[in-house]
Each structure stands twice: as structure tokens, then as C-alpha cells.
Amino acid sequence: MAEATPMIELSGIDVTFKEADRTVSAVKQVDLTVNKGDIYGIVGYSGAGKSTLVRVINQLQLQTNGTVTVNGQRLDQLHGKALRQARTKIGMIFQHFNLMNERTIGDNVRFPLLLGTTLSKQQQLDKVDELLALVGLSDKKNDYPAQLSGGQKQRVAIARALANDPEILISDEATSALDPKTTGSILALLKRLNETLGLTVVLITHEMQAVKAICNRVAVMQSGEIIERGDLLTIFSNPKEQLTQEFIETSTxxxxxxxxxxxxxxxxxxxxxxxxxxxxxxxxxxxxxxxxxxxxxxxxxxxxxxxxxxxxxxxxxxxxxxxxxxxxxxxxxxxxxxxxxxxxxxxxxxxxxxxxxxxxxxxxxxxxx
Ligand SMILES: Nc1ncnc2c1ncn2[C@@H]1O[C@H](COP(=O)(O)OP(=O)(O)OP(=O)(O)O)[C@@H](O)[C@H]1O
Ligand SMILES: [Mg+2]
CATH class of the missing domain: 3.30.70.260 (ACT domain)
Incomplete structure (x- = not known):
């Protein structure tokens, strides 16, 4: 095992949503360290605060309290162009793929390269080819999203998320809309990217099966808090919390x-x-x-x-x-x-x-x- 280098450090994170009639504490006092090269699973039932927490990592969601350090840089202190630049190093994929239906697969993947990168047109097109080859979709470059299966669409989304050579990929329920076999192939792809590119992955899911397949660490969230965390083997063989046990049992x-x-x-x-x-x-x-x-x-x-x-x-x-x-x-x-x-x-x-x-x-x- 290589020595652990922190890639994401969340410290004392609170996220509070104030609405007209009530206040929602979506994330409460969360400390979380994800090391470089981790595939870190975050599990919890609906409403636990998983999405809110990971959106804090790329500052799409601003914390009410706490600090966010990514690769040694305090993201919570950045603004404007500097923040946008830092964000390009954090890719994200979602349950519903979020592709642009009126653009080809190639143009979907190229899209992030049009925004503020210094690549020439030819370099951009070469990068698109390289990314599509990486996810096994070279033959789909000129197709449209509607012509692809769910698993293929998620591969496109992954290629797009990797366009700016991110260090981190956040996957928010990216396999939740897929059948078990397709889920397996997407998880295998994430694992391969982790191994070959050294990509750090944060994998949000409610499926312990997915965690078991590729994660080396896992945190369990409930009501905005991380109630248990640890390396995969310890959590699976010796869970302390009832909820952790419940999640494990659904997969065994x-x-x-x-x-x-x-x-x-x-x-x-x-x-x-x-x-x-x-x-x-x-x-x-x-x-x-x-x-x-x-x-x-x-x-x-x-x-x-x-x-x-x-x-x-x-x-x-x-x-x-x-x-x-x-x-x-x-x-x-x-x-x-x-x-x-x-x-x-x-x-x-x-x-x-x-x-x-x-x-x-x-x-x-x-x-x-
Ligand atoms: N923009 C918002 N405004 C108000 N409340 C919000 C907002 N976003 C999230 N919440 C609330 O914060 C809590 C956590 O939501 P979040 O989406 O982070 O949960 P989750 O664990 O990702 O759930 P799911 O598994 O359903 O995706 C919920 O009670 C939700 O209603
Ligand atoms: Mg969510």
C-alpha cells in the first residue's frame, strides 16, 4: 500500500437550508477525509444528506460552516475564475446522465473542452477520440444520446466528466437507473479508471452491493451525519451501528x-x-x-x-x-x-x-x- 495522501478534506461541515416555514439541517458537523486513489463509498437512505455533502466538495453547494480542502487547496476560499478552474479537476456523474440530447456523443464529450481550455480544435477532437476509446464507445461518436442504452449513456457521461483530466470523480447514484449487469460493467469501468488513471472516486449509492464491488472505504450517513466509517473489510466484518448492519445484510x-x-x-x-x-x-x-x-x-x-x-x-x-x-x-x-x-x-x-x-x-x- 502506498502512503495515504489526503485528496479531499472536509472539516466541520454543516449545510442548513432555510425555508419560509422551517430549517432543514441536511449535513451536520461532517468531517471526511478521502485519500488519493480511494474509491470511497457513501451509503445512506434517501434524504440522509449524501448528495448535499458531495456537492460541497465541488462547491456547487456552499457549506453553512466548515472548510473544504481539495488536493491541498482551500476551495471554500476561492471565487470566480479560480473556483471554476479548481472545479474542472472534479468530474461528476449522475443517475440520469444529464446528456444534451440534440448534440452528438462526440459533441457531448467535447463540451467541457469548449469552456475555457486552451486546446486547439484538433487537440479537442483528438481528446474526444481518446476519451471515447477509454470508455469503449469509439463507434458511437456520431450517434445521438437517444440511440444509446442506459449503460452506454453513462459511459458517455463518464467520458465527458473526464474531459479536463480531473483528479476526482464523484458518482451520485450513477448506477441506480441501470440493471445489475450494466451496473457491474459501469462499476468495473470506474475501478479500471481508478487503477489506470489514479482517479480518486467518491461513490454515492444506496446499494451495498456496489460498495462491496469496488470501494476500499465506506461511510454510512443518517440524518445528515456520518454515523460509521472505515475500511471495507472492517465495516463488513465488524459493523458497529444497526443501520450499517442493515445495509450489509441487504447485500448478503x-x-x-x-x-x-x-x-x-x-x-x-x-x-x-x-x-x-x-x-x-x-x-x-x-x-x-x-x-x-x-x-x-x-x-x-x-x-x-x-x-x-x-x-x-x-x-x-x-x-x-x-x-x-x-x-x-x-x-x-x-x-x-x-x-x-x-x-x-x-x-x-x-x-x-x-x-x-x-x-x-x-x-x-x-x-x-
Ligand atoms: N436545495 C434544497 N433546499 C431545501 N432542502 C434541501 C435542498 N436540498 C436538499 N434538501 C434537503 O436536505 C436533505 C438531504 O437531501 P439530499 O438530497 O442530500 O439527500 P440524499 O441522501 O442525497 O437522498 P437521495 O438518496 O434521495 O438522493 C433532505 O431532507 C432534503 O429535502
Ligand atoms: Mg441524493
Missing amino acids: QVDSALANVVSQPRIQQLGVDERLVVLSYAGASTDDPLIAQLYEQFKVTPNILFGNVEILQKTPVGTLGLVLSGTAVDDALAYVKGQGVHVRVIDVPKYRAELANKAAKANRGEGDA
Whole structure:
């Protein structure tokens, strides 16, 4: 790992919107450092303040309090031409592509080059060719946006965002309108640009799957605050906050596996020496003969209900659903925790009540997302 150099430093950021009848605190006291070469995921439900926060990075949204430093330069102190110049080093892509429908693909990509750059016409056209080749769309130069698929339109938007050789690319829900396969190819493109151009990427999404695919760090936002952050493996194997856990579970199917398990009469009647637990672990602990230890050291019998291992950043991350039985079950769990494994003990009646509650809400159309 190269030494970390800060690329984006947000410090003490508040964003408050004053409206006639109310004040909305969209972002509250956020500190955030994104290092050069990071693909930094920001997740949160709708209204959490994600878009507002990233618009502060390029000063499209002005903060009420706080400082914004990008590549060592205080953007919050810049104005006019200097600010416009600094902004060209921060590309941005969106859910709805924002292409100009009456212009060709080539002209869409060329557009940022017409604004204040010093390139000759030929240099601009060469740059357009280079950018279209980079995103795999050389053959579409003379087509119009309406002739392209959603994934192709997003590639055009990416090419356009890269026209001024930015150091940072901000992606605000750029894959939210795409099917899973197309999403995968756009994420792979972002990863490739990160690796080949050294591009720093800030990826806003509500899909943990996307974070898992390419991010090395992640922050979880709720009600304008960052409630949890860290490197991908730590967050996935050892989430501290309930909301983080919820997001992770949407991407691992632990939620549906647990819902299935707690519907079984056997699980609803666990004895005093039995615990329903979900263990998650990253890296080395995967290889430990942990399950065998439970019996050998504590005479605790594990009954495996479900399990899953995935590879995140080349490291195995495992999840196991178990019923543990034995008089020393709590000692055994303490031991497991001591081995760096995240232990979640499921209170079955409480978990079932929460599920019923969620189902009732969904029926009334009050889902969170
Ligand atoms: N220009 C504005 N004026 C007033 N309120 C705003 C403005 N922009 C955002 N808000 C409010 O700030 C809060 C955060 O909005 P924001 O768009 O940043 O959320 P988000 O996390 O990006 O949500 P989504 O996932 O739906 O895009 C919301 O309550 C929103 O209504
Ligand atoms: Mg948003």
C-alpha cells in the first residue's frame, strides 16, 4: 500500500437550508477525509444528506460552516475564475446522465473542452477520440444520446466528466437507473479508471452491493451525519451501528436467511442454554478451526443453519448462522469474540416482532428507502 495522501478534506461541515416555514439541517458537523486513489463509498437512505455533502466538495453547494480542502487547496476560499478552474479537476456523474440530447456523443464529450481550455480544435477532437476509446464507445461518436442504452449513456457521461483530466470523480447514484449487469460493467469501468488513471472516486449509492464491488472505504450517513466509517473489510466484518448492519445484510441475504430461520418452531423454542447467533469474520479468522474449538474447549455444540463466504478486496469474509447449545454457551461466545469474530446474538421473539413490524409498514407503503 502506498502512503495515504489526503485528496479531499472536509472539516466541520454543516449545510442548513432555510425555508419560509422551517430549517432543514441536511449535513451536520461532517468531517471526511478521502485519500488519493480511494474509491470511497457513501451509503445512506434517501434524504440522509449524501448528495448535499458531495456537492460541497465541488462547491456547487456552499457549506453553512466548515472548510473544504481539495488536493491541498482551500476551495471554500476561492471565487470566480479560480473556483471554476479548481472545479474542472472534479468530474461528476449522475443517475440520469444529464446528456444534451440534440448534440452528438462526440459533441457531448467535447463540451467541457469548449469552456475555457486552451486546446486547439484538433487537440479537442483528438481528446474526444481518446476519451471515447477509454470508455469503449469509439463507434458511437456520431450517434445521438437517444440511440444509446442506459449503460452506454453513462459511459458517455463518464467520458465527458473526464474531459479536463480531473483528479476526482464523484458518482451520485450513477448506477441506480441501470440493471445489475450494466451496473457491474459501469462499476468495473470506474475501478479500471481508478487503477489506470489514479482517479480518486467518491461513490454515492444506496446499494451495498456496489460498495462491496469496488470501494476500499465506506461511510454510512443518517440524518445528515456520518454515523460509521472505515475500511471495507472492517465495516463488513465488524459493523458497529444497526443501520450499517442493515445495509450489509441487504447485500448478503443474511436478512432473508434469518427471516426463514426464525419462522421455524424449533428456533422459536430455544432452551436457556441455546443461542441463535450470526458470526462474521474477515481474513485470518476464516481459517481458524473455530467451530471445533467450541466443542473441544466449551462442550458447546454448533448447529449450522446457513453460511456464506465472499471475497472482498482479495480477503475472504464469512458469515455463519448457528444455534449454539451447551451450559458454557456464553463463555464460548466471549471466546469467539476474543478471536476477532463479530458476534450477533439474535433475540428471536424481538427479531420476529421487528420483522412483523417491517412487513406491516411495507404493506402501508412506508418503506425506508
Ligand atoms: N436545495 C434544497 N433546499 C431545501 N432542502 C434541501 C435542498 N436540498 C436538499 N434538501 C434537503 O436536505 C436533505 C438531504 O437531501 P439530499 O438530497 O442530500 O439527500 P440524499 O441522501 O442525497 O437522498 P437521495 O438518496 O434521495 O438522493 C433532505 O431532507 C432534503 O429535502
Ligand atoms: Mg441524493
